[in-house]
Amino acid sequence: MTADLSRCSLNTATVKHASLAEAVEAAAGAGLGAVGLWRHQVQEAGAEKAARIVSDAGLRVSSLCRGGFLTATDEAGIAAALEDNRRAIEEAATIGTRELVFVVGGLPAMSAPGQGPRPDAGTADRDLVATRARVADRIADLAPYAAEHGVRIVLEPLHPMFAADRAVISTLGQALDLAAPFPAETVGVVVDTYHVWWDPALAESIARAGHERRIASYQVCDWILPLAAEPLNSRGHVGDGYIDFPTISRWVAEAGYDGDVETEIFNEEVWAAEPARTAATVGERYASHVLPHL
């Protein structure tokens, strides 16, 4: 019997070197039901054409990556972040997904606000509490625009090892606290196994996320060791590492989530593989490690 891969989605970052058309072909060829897209691809093709490439292949768009980078302290940086995120919201609406994933940014640069989201330790503003408060303010700024466009701001907690340089949202519970002031259809959360698998509060946070109807995406990839020189690219195919996918998938299912399960892997070796082979592996691992527990 062939497994039902209709909820299995290939995030195109997993086949980084493929064009949008190639990635979509690989996903469709492997029998998957959806793809998760990135803004640079959508912008290259044009949002309407990108939408057509996906729908012509019989696939859905499970999410768009990514908005965010909201931690600037200076007026110009804040204005630029809001402007860019409004464009991202429009692109998500055009591409046909409600789910716009936000990576909110790390500690900002203190003395050189224009430097971007990865300041040296020497110039970093170390006030993590205030940085997190600014993220809450920016979400409040953007929520009405997202709601107008029928798009959901989807907060992604990143693994705590990225708290300094990439995302000051570090746990699912914190993401839910930040989402709490807004309707569930306007601000949601991602459950990404790579980032949250270690969390002692994971079971209760997933249950809460389901109860609040905020689970916008379930993303899967594995924690492998040793970490890569660039830890961002340390992820492995589901089943190659230490994560307990049956348990976490069951928690997600019990929380009522019935949407797509997106595989997003940043890994030089995976990127070097043929997209068709990668998409097939994504489908196989989903079928063996995730689907039976959903």
Next chain:
Amino acid sequence: MTADLSRCSLNTATVKHASLAEAVEAAAGAGLGAVGLWRHQVQEAGAEKAARIVSDAGLRVSSLCRGGFLTATDEAGIAAALEDNRRAIEEAATIGTRELVFVVGGLPAMSAPGQGPRPDAGTADRDLVATRARVADRIADLAPYAAEHGVRIVLEPLHPMFAADRAVISTLGQALDLAAPFPAETVGVVVDTYHVWWDPALAESIARAGHERRIASYQVCDWILPLAAEPLNSRGHVGDGYIDFPTISRWVAEAGYDGDVETEIFNEEVWAAEPARTAATVGERYASHVLPHL
């Protein structure tokens, strides 16, 4: 005016290549008040002689590292862990510290129980929930023996990036939950900035730890980037990275902690420096970044 370094302690792992006598000399020479010791050093010198080396230099022992590695699933592994930890408790009593730091271990090997605490992904028992439950059982096994010897089992939450291979206690709140069934003088916790700085619940967890009188040690070192090839050795001197020491030190002080502040740095460059220079830097950074906020 010279800063009061009486609460500043040098964990001897910071001067890894120094003998116990050399490490103690460096700490005393820099005007520090205490040292944190490791079992292998204590065992080499003999516990009584090690105690004398420290007290003859006018220093105190702030803690002993380390017990733990409690996650074995098989009877032989469990018995060996309990036996080794009873020896550690005796050594702590002899060396003259109440505080025995526990690193509880990562996911155990499933098919090869004798392999030790860092199994390959292929043989790892991925059941994190059950692994954490076993840690609770082993603490219960050891608590009476610790109490008899006037020694405190001090649970150390490690950064979540070590959850697979080193310690399944990942947050201060989780450590406090594990400590909760036992008297505060028998099971305590470490607040180590490197491991917990990112935690959105840190302020409330430190306050809770203080309220419950369980803070057994405040350890400081900084989060620096990029991570080292061995992430365990990525730590930096206080002030060289991204951690907000004034804020965290204030939380610790407000929680009522008035014990030693131990600097523990694993870093190849720091290890290559002269112990006297390292001890002096530890004192200087403590004086500038921590002491004013205690």
